[in-house]
Amino acid sequence: AQRVTQPEKLLSVFKGAPVELKCNYSYSGSPELFWYVQYSRQRLQLLLRHISRESIKGFTADLNKGETSFHLKKPFAQEEDSAMYYCALLNPGAQKLVFGQGTRLTINP
Amino acid sequence: DTAVSQTPKYLVTQMGNDKSIKCEQNLGHDTMYWYKQDSKKFLKIMFSYNNKELIINETVPNRFSPKSPDKAHLNLHINSLELGDSAVYFCASSLRHSNYGYTFGSGTRLTVV
Numbered sequence: 320a321q322r323v324t325q326p327e328k329l330l331s332v333f334k335g336a337p338v339e340l341k342c343n344y345s346y347s348g349s350p351e352l353f354w355y356v357q358y359s360r361q362r363l364q365l366l367l368r369h370i371s372r373e374s375i376k377g378f379t380a381d382l383n384k385g386e387t388s389f390h391l392k393k394p395f396a397q398e399e400d401s402a403m404y405y406c407a408l409l410n411p412g413a414q415k416l417v418f419g420q421g422t423r424l425t426i427n428p
Numbered sequence: 429d430t431a432v433s434q435t436p437k438y439l440v441t442q443m444g445n446d447k448s449i450k451c452e453q454n455l456g457h458d459t460m461y462w463y464k465q466d467s468k469k470f471l472k473i474m475f476s477y478n479n480k481e482l483i484i485n486e487t488v489p490n491r492f493s494p495k496s497p498d499k500a501h502l503n504l505h506i507n508s509l510e511l512g513d514s515a516v517y518f519c520a521s522s523l524r525h526s527n528y529g530y531t532f533g534s535g536t537r538l539t540v541v
Binding site: 351353355361362363364365368370403405407409411413414415416417418420421423 | 459461468469470471472473476478483484518520522524525527528529530531532533534535
């Protein structure tokens with residue numbers, strides 16, 4: 320069965336500091352992983368996909384198959400980064416996107 | 429605007445009532461989903477439809493019945509509403525066998541009193 324774990328429910332850092340949101344997964348096949356962001360009372364928006372290896376809003380995430388992790392990083396946090404972040408794994412066979420519990424990131428001025 | 433749109437945005441209703449939430453997408457996707465976000469912000473899939481055919485039905489009470497009249501629409505009807513049904517319900521869509529991820533609607537905040 321697929322499972323996504325985000326160990327931190329809350330994360331608070333100061334503006335300008337580096338940010339790392341942790342995500343670990345368990346899945347027997349080849350994972351397709353995503354990060355979604357939800358700003359206050361808004362819809363979930365796709366932030367990035369591991370397959371495209373892109374950087375969006377300064378965020379990057381590297382898939383580490385050995386550690387089964389897909390941590391989200393940003394070198395210098397900005398106040399507008401405050402939001403709820405969800406790591407998600409797509410099981411293509413079951414066509415199901417499974418989410419982690421989410422991490423609420425707060426950037427302090 | 430190409431999007432996934434849900435109505436209503438807010439729904440306040442009494443226990444025991446029956447209510448529906450509508451979802452429409454104009455992205456040309458062939459698969460649609462309903463997710464429930466509880467008070468702890470946990471997101472859990474409820475249903476998914478591909479070309480009007482039910483493909484995922486998680487452990488959801490029978491009071492919840494999805495209906496897909498065509499591949500661009502997926503509605504959710506809830507009978508005999510209970511206090512525990514209070515949550516934000518998100519509709520989403522995607523292309524089956526695509527690894528692009530899902531596009532989400534803006535959510536319907538349901539409050540049962």
